[in-house]
Amino acid sequence: MKITDEYIYRQPEKFRSIILHLISVFERKIPELELLFKWGIPYFYYKKTPFCYFAPNHKRGFVDAGFARGFQLVGNQDYLIGEKRNTVKSLRYYNLEDIDNAILENIIREAATLYK
Numbered sequence: 001m002k003i004t005d006e007y008i009y010r011q012p013e014k015f016r017s018i019i020l021h022l023i024s025v026f027e028r029k030i031p032e033l034e035l036l037f038k039w040g041i042p043y044f045y046y047k048k049t050p051f052c053y054f055a056p057n058h059k060r061g062f063v064d065a066g067f068a069r070g071f072q073l074v075g076n077q078d079y080l081i082g083e084k085r086n087t088v089k090s091l092r093y094y095n096l097e098d099i100d101n102a103i104l105e106n107i108i109r110e111a112a113t114l115y116k
Contacts, residue, residue, distance in 0.1 A: 002037070018093050018099070030108065032046065062093060080090060
């Protein structure tokens with residue numbers, strides 16, 4: 001088993017289900033993504049460049065889907081969180097039911113256009 005898979009399956013069910021759902025949506029939208037284990041978390045790379053990470057925050061009870069070029073995104077700004085970060089903006093999910101696949105897919109699609 002890959003270290004990324006081990007990491008995901010060691011997470012409490014709440015975080016594991018969110019991360020697994022996010023991964024499935026990302027892989028459906030962009031099959032060329034490569035899921036790696038970088039900086040201690042699962043991180044998608046697109047065209048050999050950091051694209052989006054999944055960081056569970058056990059203390060505060062959410063999973064961040066952090067887009068590496070998030071500050072370059074134009075659409076869906078009402079859903080993206082910057083929080084004192086210079087390049088990354090993220091979608092934050094407290095529950096699996098919080099995930100709006102249409103918004104997530106729009107952001108993934110737009111983020112992919114930033115990688116030429």
